[in-house]
Amino acid sequence: MVLHYLDLVKAIVADVSETLKGGRSAVLESNFLWEAVREEGLTVKIPSAPDEGGDAYLSPNLAEALVRPLDTVVRQLALQGVLAETRDAQSERTLILQIGEVERYAGSLIIAARDSPSGVPALEKSLFASRLKELPRIPPDQRLAHRDEHWVLQCVLKLMLEHGLCVEHAGLYIFPTLFRTTDGLLTDIPASTPVFYEFSGAIDNIYSSLVTAFALAKRFGIMRLGKNRAEFEGEPGAVCGLRKEDQGPGVAHLDVYFCDQVPTDTRDLFLDFVHDHLWEHGVEMVERIELRCSGCGHVFDEVVLRARLAKGEDTVLCPINEHRNRIALAPRSSVPSAEQEQRIVALRGEIAQQKREAVERAQKTIQLEESPPRQPRSIRILHLSDLHVSASDDVDSLLGPLLADLEDPREGVARDGVDYLVVSGDLTNRASPDELGRARELLLQLIERLHISAQRCVIVPGNHDLSWDEDVYEFKMKRQAPEPRDSRLHVEQGNGFLVRNERRYPDRFKSFSRHLFFPLFQREYPLDPHEQGYTALFPEHGLQFLAFNSAWEIDEHFPDRSAVHEVALERCLKRAADDAGSRLSPGAPLTRIAVWHHPVTGNEKIAADAFLERLRQADVRLCLHGHVHEDRADVVAHTDPVRKLYAVGAGSFGAVAKDRPESTPRLYNVLEIDPAHRWFRVHTRARPRTGGAWGPWATWPSDRPGERRAFYEKPLPDPLAPGGQRP
Numbered sequence: 189m190v191l192h193y194l195d196l197v198k199a200i201v202a203d204v205s206e207t208l209k210g211g212r213s214a215v216l217e218s219n220f221l222w223e224a225v226r227e228e229g230l231t232v233k234i235p236s237a238p239d240e241g242g243d244a245y246l247s248p249n250l251a252e253a254l255v256r257p258l259d260t261v262v263r264q265l266a267l268q269g270v271l272a273e274t275r276d277a278q279s280e281r282t283l284i285l286q287i288g289e290v291e292r293y294a295g296s297l298i299i300a301a302r303d304s305p306s307g308v309p310a311l312e313k314s315l316f317a318s319r320l321k322e323l324p325r326i327p328p329d330q331r332l333a334h335r336d337e338h339w340v341l342q343c344v345l346k347l348m349l350e351h352g353l354c355v356e357h358a359g360l361y362i363f364p365t366l367f368r369t370t371d372g373l374l375t376d377i378p379a380s381t382p383v384f385y386e387f388s389g390a391i392d393n394i395y396s397s398l399v400t401a402f403a404l405a406k407r408f409g410i411m412r413l414g415k416n417r418a419e420f421e422g423e424p425g426a427v428c429g430l431r432k433e434d435q436g437p438g439v440a441h442l443d444v445y446f447c448d449q450v451p452t453d454t455r456d457l458f459l460d461f462v463h464d465h466l467w468e469h470g471v472e473m474v475e476r477i478e479l480r481c482s483g484c485g486h487v488f489d490e491v492v493l494r495a496r497l498a499k500g501e502d503t504v505l506c507p508i509n510e511h512r513n514r515i516a517l518a519p520r521s522s523v524p525s526a527e528q529e530q531r532i533v534a535l536r537g538e539i540a541q542q543k544r545e546a547v548e549r550a551q552k553t554i555q556l557e558e559s560p561p562r563q564p565r566s567i568r569i570l571h572l573s574d575l576h577v578s579a580s581d582d583v584d585s586l587l588g589p590l591l592a593d594l595e596d597p598r599e600g601v602a603r604d605g606v607d608y609l610v611v612s613g614d615l616t617n618r619a620s621p622d623e624l625g626r627a628r629e630l631l632l633q634l635i636e637r638l639h640i641s642a643q644r645c646v647i648v649p650g651n652h653d654l655s656w657d658e659d660v661y662e663f664k665m666k667r668q669a670p671e672p673r674d675s676r677l678h679v680e681q682g683n684g685f686l687v688r689n690e691r692r693y694p695d696r697f698k699s700f701s702r703h704l705f706f707p708l709f710q711r712e713y714p715l716d717p718h719e720q721g722y723t724a725l726f727p728e729h730g731l732q733f734l735a736f737n738s739a740w741e742i743d744e745h746f747p748d749r750s751a752v753h754e755v756a757l758e759r760c761l762k763r764a765a766d767d768a769g770s771r772l773s774p775g776a777p778l779t780r781i782a783v784w785h786h787p788v789t790g791n792e793k794i795a796a797d798a799f800l801e802r803l804r805q806a807d808v809r810l811c812l813h814g815h816v817h818e819d820r821a822d823v824v825a826h827t828d829p830v831r832k833l834y835a836v837g838a839g840s841f842g843a844v845a846k847d848r849p850e851s852t853p854r855l856y857n858v859l860e861i862d863p864a865h866r867w868f869r870v871h872t873r874a875r876p877r878t879g880g881a882w883g884p885w886a887t888w889p890s891d892r893p894g895e896r897r898a899f900y901e902k903p904l905p906d907p908l909a910p911g912g913q914r915p
Contacts, residue, residue: 295325297311297323297344298363300323301361301363301366303324306643306709306711307368308711309368310357310641310710312641313356313553313641314359317553317554320341342554346551349550352398352400352401353393354396355399355403358632358635358636360641360642360643364413367415385441385466386441387439391434391438391440394465395430395440397465398466399413401465402418403420404539405535405538407422410628411707412702412706416431424449424622425447428446428450429443431443442466444459460532479513481506481513482511484511488513492504493515502514564863565863567608567862568605569607569608569781570602570606570608570610570638571857573613573838574614574838574839574843575630576617576842576843576847577617577623577626577630578617578623579620579625581626581842586842587634589875589882591637593881599884601858606640606858608640608646609634609635609645609646610781610783610812611648612650612783612784612814613653613738613739614652614653614814614815615649615704618657619654619655621699624653624699624703624704625704628704631704647705648785649697649739650814651747651785653700653704655697655698658692659692660692662686664684668684669684670687700713701715717755718753718756720736721757722760723735723763725772727772730772730777732768732779732780733780734761734781735783736752736782737753738751738752738784738785738813750785750815751794758802779810779861780806780807780810781809781810782803783812784813785813787816787837788800788835790822791816800824805831809832809833809834809868810833810836810868811836813837814839817843817852818837818839819838819887821835822837830905831905838855838857839852839857841854841855845878853875854874856872856882857872857873858870862904865904865906867901867902871884872885872898886898
């Protein structure tokens with residue numbers, strides 16, 4: 189029997205109506221519609237409508253003529269919001285017929301991203317690898333069946349990625365329009381913004397899709413996001429930026445700004461794409477030029493600026509102070525030239541390809557079948573320190589041997605996964621933008637290969653991660669130096685003193701934040717020493733990290749002055765207690781781990797170590813550090829039966845031989861923590877030869893005389909249990 193495509197659509201609609209009336213699946217799978225036509229030898233078989241029985245056969249040409257209009261019908265219904273379409277990892281097409289479910293789940297995911305405890309509006313990709321434990325504003329008894337929920341979540345992620353509502357970054361889906369603060373390390377917007385747009389429409393969606401498009405393009409450099417701000421930096425200082433200002437319901441002002449280091453062709457392409465993107469989205473917009481005098485702030489008349497540009501002039505004289513100002517850019521023509529159009533088309537193709545790949549990765553992440561319950565394995569933390577990455581280092585050469593060791597099927601201590609990454613300082617040698625960029629690339633690739641996210645990384649700076657070239661002292665003659673003189677702030681030199689500039693002193697970590705921390709985490713590393721302590725709580729594992737900067741007061745005159753700032757310590761402890769109190773169930777196990785760069789025992793230790801008493805009092809059980817380029821395992825307050833503090837040094841992952849103690853190879857650690865928090869184990873791995881393989885470093889004493897092991901194990905007492913013994 190031959191069916192006209194309208195008859196087939198009617199049969200499908202009738203079947204779906206009966207399905208929905210019966211309260212069954214809200215999902216129509218590909219085996220009914222999209223696989224309704226499939227080749228069998230020289231014929232194409234189409235299953236009949238459910239109530240008709242029998243089979244029908246069509247020639248391939250006739251079948252193709254049938255399917256093409258069906259595609260058209262589906263596309264039209266999707267545009268009308270009647271249904272939504274998605275594909276699974278095998279590219280099989282599925283229709284979601286209850287569009288309200290897509291909206292309900294999308295709203296829940298957006299709320300979850302907005303309220304992320306990290307402060308960055310994002311969702312971890314790994315959350316979708318198994319069924320989500322909870323969804324904001326969707327009670328458990330109102331969730332769809334697992335199979336239906338799988339298809340709906342796939343559809344939601346696909347639509348969000350395709351429409352640019354979120355962008356994939358460092359194991360996260362980040363939502364540009366949900367940022368609540370603008371961090372201080374975003375570039376100061378120039379006094380004159382070459383071009384700005386006044387436009388109306390779906391403001392947030394248009395802005396978000398524009399930001400995500402530039403992020404996908406890659407060619408504009410690293411991304412830094414804030415509230416209504418987005419900027420992209422290629423070469424150091426070459427910043428292209430966007431700022432959105434809401435002017436009222438459905439109306440906004442969009443500034444496009446550039447730093448002087450941005451090459452002209454990059455500026456032109458960036459601005460061309462902004463104009464093209466707004467035009468493509470059909471928004472009503474007015475393109476304007478604005479220029480303020482850099483000397484006095486005088487605002488030039490736009491008519492004057494356009495007249496100068498029409499004459500081929502790129503400067504204008506200020507009538508107030510006669511200062512000559514450069515007109516940075518002319519506005520784009522409403523009709524792009526052939527060359528402009530060609531570049532825009534190429535950029536669109538690049539963005540579309542990146543978007544398709546992101547959607548494919550998302551669809552592979554979401555599991556269709558519920559995983560069977562597994563016996564909980566130990567929690568694993570990869571601890572690296574003192575990477576000392578140089579601008580010329582090859583990332584693959586650093587990453588390949590490490591991953592091979594972790595994933596080794598015979599000896600790999602993390603062959604079935606790592607849960608967290610800790611890097612305890614000295615990621616670079618001199619904190620130059622090029623070195624920090626190479627270290628950032630290494631971390632991004634490592635995060636991807638470990639299948640974790642930036643939210644599960646804890647990174648602190650070391651003494652090599654501050655900028656030694658930052659001018660933070662001022663020379664004053666002795667008679668000019670303030671009294672009383674503080675040896676921490678004054679360095680005697682000849683007939684005067686070098687006096688520390690307290691305003692500029694924190695800028696030593698600006699490069700670390702701007703070129704590594706901010707692009708990786710999408711939040712700045714705080715420059716204020718009082719705020720250089722942050723926490724990260726993970727209730728699912730009962731772990732809480734407290735991260736500090738032990739190099740906050742180190743500079744070229746005091747290279748060994750390591751310390752943890754007292755105010756930063758107290759603020760961090762309070763945040764940690766508040767966070768645990770609000771997010772952990774009563775009685776849930778909690779192991780606190782502190783991270784900083786310098787050791788607290790042995791040579792080169794932090795001299796002002798009284799802060800350790802406060803950490804022990806707050807039940808911090810482990811501290812992870814680096815700096816000394818050798819493996820260390822020490823105990824603070826070893827006689828205390830409960831509140832011991834174990835200090836674990838990771839050695840150096842990347843220091844060259846001359847910078848390591850004699851006969852000490854490159855090292856790193858993998859920590860295991862018992863799921864019940866009764867014990868922890870430290871595996872030490874070594875790379876004795878440059879270019880060789882990583883392997884076990886058997887240096888720890890064993891229970892057997894004369895035997896050495898590549899790991900050691902210690903108990904984790906429970907401070908609230910009698911005698912510290914956990915059940």
